[in-house]
Amino acid sequence: MDLLEHLSLGFSVAFTMQNLLYALIGCLLGTLIGVLPGVGPVATIAMLLPATYALPPVAALIMLAGIYYGAQYGGSTTAILVNLPGEASSVVTAIDGYQMARQGRAGPALAVAAIGSFFAGCFGTLVLAAFAIPLTEVAFAFGPAEYFSLMVLGLLGAVVMASGSLLKAIGMIVLGLLIGMVGTDVNSGVARYSFDIPELTDGIGFIVVAMGVFGYGEIIANLSHSDEKREIFVNKVTHLYPSKEDWKLMMPAVLRGTALGSALGILPGGGATLSAFASYTIEKKMRLKGGEAPFGKGNIRGVAGPESANNAGSQTSFIPLLTLGIPPNAVMALMVGAMTIHNIQPGPQVMTSNPDLFWGLIASMWIGNAMLVILNLPLIGIWIKLLTVPYRWLFPAIVLFCAIGVYTTNNNTFDVWMVGWFGVIGYIFIKLGMEPAPLLLGLVLGQMMEENLRRALLLSRGDWSVLVTRPLSATLLAMAAALLVIVLLPAVKKGRQEAFVED
Numbered sequence: 001m002d003l004l005e006h007l008s009l010g011f012s013v014a015f016t017m018q019n020l021l022y023a024l025i026g027c028l029l030g031t032l033i034g035v036l037p038g039v040g041p042v043a044t045i046a047m048l049l050p051a052t053y054a055l056p057p058v059a060a061l062i063m064l065a066g067i068y069y070g071a072q073y074g075g076s077t078t079a080i081l082v083n084l085p086g087e088a089s090s091v092v093t094a095i096d097g098y099q100m101a102r103q104g105r106a107g108p109a110l111a112v113a114a115i116g117s118f119f120a121g122c123f124g125t126l127v128l129a130a131f132a133i134p135l136t137e138v139a140f141a142f143g144p145a146e147y148f149s150l151m152v153l154g155l156l157g158a159v160v161m162a163s164g165s166l167l168k169a170i171g172m173i174v175l176g177l178l179i180g181m182v183g184t185d186v187n188s189g190v191a192r193y194s195f196d197i198p199e200l201t202d203g204i205g206f207i208v209v210a211m212g213v214f215g216y217g218e219i220i221a222n223l224s225h226s227d228e229k230r231e232i233f234v235n236k237v238t239h240l241y242p243s244k245e246d247w248k249l250m251m252p253a254v255l256r257g258t259a260l261g262s263a264l265g266i267l268p269g270g271g272a273t274l275s276a277f278a279s280y281t282i283e284k285k286m287r288l289k290g291g292e293a294p295f296g297k298g299n300i301r302g303v304a305g306p307e308s309a310n311n312a313g314s315q316t317s318f319i320p321l322l323t324l325g326i327p328p329n330a331v332m333a334l335m336v337g338a339m340t341i342h343n344i345q346p347g348p349q350v351m352t353s354n355p356d357l358f359w360g361l362i363a364s365m366w367i368g369n370a371m372l373v374i375l376n377l378p379l380i381g382i383w384i385k386l387l388t389v390p391y392r393w394l395f396p397a398i399v400l401f402c403a404i405g406v407y408t409t410n411n412n413t414f415d416v417w418m419v420g421w422f423g424v425i426g427y428i429f430i431k432l433g434m435e436p437a438p439l440l441l442g443l444v445l446g447q448m449m450e451e452n453l454r455r456a457l458l459l460s461r462g463d464w465s466v467l468v469t470r471p472l473s474a475t476l477l478a479m480a481a482a483l484l485v486i487v488l489l490p491a492v493k494k495g496r497q498e499a500f501v502e503d
Helices: 001-012 019-037 039-053 057-082 090-103 106-139 144-161 164-179 198-202 206-223 244-264 272-283 301-316 318-324 331-340 349-353 357-387 391-410 413-431 439-459 471-488 492-497
Strands: none
Touching: 001 019, 001 106, 001 198, 019 039, 019 057, 019 357, 019 413, 039 057, 039 206, 039 331, 039 391, 057 090, 057 106, 057 331, 057 357, 090 106, 090 244, 090 272, 090 301, 090 349, 090 391, 106 244, 106 301, 106 318, 106 357, 144 164, 144 471, 164 391, 164 439, 206 331, 206 391, 206 413, 244 272, 244 301, 301 318, 318 331, 318 349, 331 439, 349 357, 391 413
């Protein structure tokens, strides 16, 4: 009964004219930029974060959530039509979705992606609403030592879930921690790692790193490809809706992907991405039916399963953010930044101190998903036309928009130069095959880890054993150690590498 009352409160907040308008703006902006190759949800939210400063907190977070969903929907459009995934989880969608487009079935592929995403998003939001209250009550038992141990577990989870080399993922985490230490020490007031550069005494801005590494880095990488390599199926989207045979094949895959994504999305370190890869692996192991296309050659289950898993995982990734204040992935880390901008401390106190925001945000997720299906299926033709915009016009506009957004954050030209340098660094990461998402998590969680570790040591008068003498903290550290040992086992290491194979 309490859940229904809370959801009633949430819908009363979300259904105001102002919040509906910002949800619509978020969905449209997210889809618009998500469709553009090389700009995923992380870069989209990073670019538009400064625009939320003047908005009320509830409207700002609802708009950012809409941008998140919209960019994911748009990312699947780009992956299917151009074979350029907007984000890591869209890599799997591109495998069969692009082949369907080449066979003249781009319409059904786009429709399946939208329908699967809508169903999975709604179910994932239901899971979030159901588990929010009990998990928040558990979170109140957490002290500084427990939060530190949980963040250690989260960073190790980011290493395990990152695709590619474990060593590279650890390196990115450490680099993120080091970048987070630049600036003025909160306790002593002494500048550290600033190299006598006055602008660095305030630290390196989170938006600067996110926009540079994800936004500019992806743009430079895409500019390195010739136009001839970009095959866009503008005139090949004929019939849009799936056939009866398509429905029979896709619905079981949608259900399997939704269940898998809802469970794995809660895991720290990019559960949504892992969900997409795991769903595709499961679908490949299922027996092919008569007349069904092989996987990698345009199988519709290869689009339906991963898209559902990805969206369900994205919705349930809000659970650790809203209940524990821990961002499980790069997008949620940006949401932490947005909440901090509006003087909201992420964590279990959000539900009690800001119930309108908490339940209004959850209710807006259903509204946002419904808006995207209603808007995107009829407007697919418009999004496709956007892909024909010449790159020589498109990317300078994005670069300029990013620069304006960064400058308006602190009215500081130094930040604009920093974004440029981090763009070059992001491009180097891409060339070296290093996934940048763990760096962003290390940057956000590192500052929180340091604060909680110092607080725990202050309360224990410098006794480090507080981390292992408190039962919950010791359990979390033991889980982190076990996770590290398990992932280093030869059999598990080999299986992990196979799970992230794209072809």
